[in-house]
Amino acid sequence: MNDLYNEAKAFIEQYYVENEKDGVEERLSGVKEEINAHGTYTHTYDELVFGAKLAWRNSNRCIGRLFWNSLHVFDEREASTEEDVFNALERHLEFASNEGRIRPTITVFRPSKPGEPDIRLWNHQLLRYAGYKEDGGYIGDPHSIDFTKKCEELGWSGKKTDFDLLPFVVGIGDNEPKWKSIKEELVLEVELRHPDFPWFGDLGLKWYGVPIISDMELKIGGISYKAAPFNGWYMETEMGARNLADVERYNLLPKVASCMGLDTSRASTLWKDKALIELNIAVLHSFKEDGVSVVDHHTAAQQFRLFEDNEERAGREVTGDWTWLIPPVSPATTHIFHKAYDNTWKSTNYFYQDKPY
């Protein structure tokens, strides 16, 4: 209880200082009373908004933090049924997608409270492609294999293409989780083509436009929000150098290289590197042509430098996880590569949590 109060106090004080608000003593005594009586306390709407933004600003692994203060927060703490949650998720998807002009958005469901069942989203991201293991090979995204199996156990079934969108899955307390297929008209997807290689479009590749992480826990001032899906927009390498390229994901480098006519018989021809760059060019080109927000890794690094400058001017230390901040393509071309970062985690943040299944 004392721990909770201390976490609460640190957060509330930071909120009052950064927002130049009066009355912190009064608020703190209210928080103390509520904790003593109920074992928890309730954030005001403004505290919730600030807390969600602060948690982003504190996310050591995120290169996109320049935009922390523009996060749009939907307060869905009143949602109590699976139906309410599905509706809120659909609203999130529509608002965040914004016909391609992606808006950084979070939807916050009710926090863990003594005596109330937790709401959990079983999806890793709200939009994600299913993965199936089929005689030796894979269909779709191998990252989704376990979750896809769960969905099938719950009665969902996919078309077994490489790009089957998984349904929303919501669990409340110990109830059997409920699932709902995602309305197609709410989903932005970008078909991938290349500005110079006409054959690239025939590979039949695509990716969804908005990455909405839905399995992390948001902690604000000691309060735990286990269902708080949030999104920014993609950096091209996330798709071009990881999701589509990793051997244990879509593993597309060999195919792209062979279509390019590269000599793949020796590592030293650097065919992987050449194919990787063209894949990333295709991603950027396609997203831009379709008017879907995306950032390249050089621009993202410059934006991160502005974030570092802003924080310094505000008298705050930037913490960071170098191993995540450097882009997977040409890392040493960015300033991030040439610096050290303090990887201490501030307690208002987004955390991994145990899977509900």
Ligand code: ARG
């Ligand atoms: N790397 C993840 C993916 O490829 C998304 C993580 C969040 N990314 C972001 N740009 N907000 O799906």
